[in-house]
Amino acid sequence: MTDGAAIDGKNLEAVVKSEADKNNITKTAAVNNNAVTIYNNNKTDNADKLTADNVAIVYQSYIDVTVSDVEKTGDTYSQLSLELIPMYRVVATKQDNVTSDATLVTEGDGQNAVVIQAGQPLNNVPVNNYKVKLALPSGFASKDAKLSIKHTKGNGSVEYYTGTVSTEGEEGSAKTYVTFTTNGFSPFVIYAASANVASIGDGENEQVFTSFQAAVDAVENGGTIKALKNIDSTVSGNKTFTVNAESNTVTLTAASGYNLTKNDNVYTVSRQHSGSSSSGTTTSYNVNVNAATNGTVAADKKTASKGTTVTVTASPSKGYVVDAVKVVDKDGKDVAVTEKDGKYVFTMPASAVTVTGSFKAETPAPVALPFTDVKSGNWFYDAVKYAYAQGLMTGTSATTFAPNGTMNRAMIVTVLYRLEKSPAVTGASKFTDVPAGQWYSDAVAWAAANKIVNGYDETTFGPMNAVTREQMAAILFRYEQVKGLENVTLEENLNRFPDQNKISAYAIPALQWAVGQKIINGNADGTLDPTGTATRAQVAQIFTNLLNK
Known part of the structure; x- marks a missing residue:
């Protein structure tokens, strides 16, 4: 659709600085976790490798x-619905690139930086004026x-902005942009110029x-x-306002509950006083809309008659869908609501109403595995897919998982640490x-502090040592105990294994639990x-069993 949005970022600096102040990414971790080598012209040079020093x-x-809808009348655009979300990401590069204010390139020829944390929503953006330049179809x-731009705010209120269209590039291949100023970020609707029915001001100050x-609503009194x-x-x-009709026909009538007077082309609209009446006037009742989370709800009328x-x-906000729209009258009784063309319609009763909308998380699309060594049909395919989707395990490279590779003690502790959302x-x-x-330091410190892991002795953990099956059972058993597993009756589950005599004494209770819960199973040859x-x-597979038992 577009080339994206550009924004005057000066007012976002404080928010980005606040996120940076929370940074817990060490320089060493930024290098080690990503094995970062910056490529110039597809050639590796040791001088270009990132180190903790540079x-x-x-x-x-x-x-x-995010574009949610594009409406057309025939072949002509009528409106564009979209959402603008402030984001930030974290990249690693050499100090020299920052000092020289070089453009940071994260992929392809000329790469001089690497993404170490993907885009995240930028929260707590202050209310301010933000100038946005957006590419148009x-x-x-x-x-x-x-162009008239409708902005639906988080509390359900609506504001209108006016954008000015510009073009860039050679004729025949020029790109079109609209520039406008907003005081916040949430759903927007950009209307084509053909939808404009009225304007205020002239020249650069014109609003449509x-x-x-x-x-x-927008015009000043007078x-x-x-x-x-x-x-x-x-x-x-x-208020009082003048209408410049030019060659157009203008017919205005008072909304229910209001009076309208006209003197030449000057109109005065005002609310009727309590107790006043006029021929044809009907009683109007308030349409109250509750503020929603994870989306916005708005009614097309603030008041309406029976x-x-x-x-x-x-x-809905990005990542959410509509769960329900409910309307009740002043006594809390439900008012029938009908969904129609993606909107929700009800008939106004003889009382004020309250509208409440709720939203739920969108069911995520299935995660596609990027690993060439994990294929559909492998016995471990579903387990790897689950562990990867849950963020518990990543690949040994961008395209390999190494399913037959050995798991070491640092890795198993790190998986548990990720399962707990990596607490500080x-x-x-x-x-x-x-x-x-x-990369495993915090995970080991957390697991040791919670008595999930022990060392070989008081000062030796052996992070790179391969974890044995009985060690892993013991670690998982302690983890479950920390999570609230108590008073477990450990039934005899090990007699069927011919190699049960090889089990270390400390691991017997853990393996009885793990085998009984079908978390750890025997091998194809019947051995444990x-x-x-x-x-x-x-x-x-073991973590898939653990989390789905």
């Missing part, structure tokens, strides 16, 4: 653009056109609107509204062979192989 960790802000608008009521086409509209408010049709629009740790572990700054090493595929 690495710089950079937080970059950007705007993620070809043919959506012509140069210098003014797709409904006459929106123009009435200001002028210009009709851009024939108008037949009801109006509400409390029997009036009210339309509710529920717009204070201080280092007591083990002298687990130095600070390694307690002192044998566990492969990465076996560990993936």
Whole structure:
């Protein structure tokens, strides 16, 4: 659709700095975790390798653009619905690139940086004015056109902005952009210029609107509204305004509960006083909309009379879908709601109503495995897919998982640490062979502090030693005990294995539990192989069993 969105990022600097201040990515980890080598012209040079001495960790802000709908009338665009989300990502590069203000390139020829943390939503963005430049589909608008932009805020309120269209590039291949200023980020609808019905101001200060009521809401008391086409509209408010009809026909009537007077082309609209009445006037009731989380809910009317049709629009945030839209009257009784063309419609009763919308997480698409050595039909395929989707295990490279590779003690502890969402740790572990700054240091410190793992002695952990099947059972058993597993009756589950005499005494209770819970199974030859090493595929299967028992 577009080339994305550009934004004046000065007002985002404080938020990005706040995220950077929370940084727990050490320079050593930034290098070791990614085995980073920067490539120039596809040639490796030792001088270009990142080290803890020359690495710089950079937080970059950007705007993620998600298009939710594009409407056309025939071959002509009418509106574009989208959501702009402030994001940031973390990249590693050499200090020299930051000092020289070089453009950071994370892939392809000229790569001089690598992404070490993918894009994350930039939370707590302050209310401020942000200038946005957004690429438009070809043919959506012509140069210098003014476009009306509807912004639905998180509390359900609606604001309108005016964007100016510009073009860049040679004729015939020029790209089209709209530039506007917003005070926040949430769903937007950009309307084609053909939808404009009224405007306020002139030149660079001109604001355009797709409904006459929106123009009435925006115009200052005593200001002028210009009709851009024939108008037949009801109006509400409390102000006086002049209508410049030019060659258009303008017919205005008072909305229910309001009075409207006209003197030449000057109109005054005001709310009726309590107890006042006029011929044809009906009673209007408030349409209250509760603020929603993970999306916005808005009604097309703030007040409505009995029997009036009210339309509710529920717009989920990225990653969410509409769960339900509920309407109740002043006594809490349900009002029937009908879904129609993605919107929700109800008939106004003879009382005020409250509209509540709820949203639920979108069911994620199945995770595609990037590993060439894990294929459908392998006995471990589903287990690897599950462990990868849960973020418990990653590959040994971008395209390999090494299912038959040996799992070491540092790896198994790191998987458990990830399962607990990598909680913060204070201080280092007591083990002298687990130095600070390694990819497994925090995991070992956390597991030791929670008595999930023991060392070979007081100071030796053996992080690179292959983990045996009985060691892994003991570690998982202690983990489950920390998570609340108590008073386990350990039935005799080991007699059927011909090599049960090889089980170490400390591991017998753990293996009785693991085998009884079908977390660890015997090998194809009927043995338990307690002192044998566990492969990465076996560990993936064991964690799948553990988390789905």
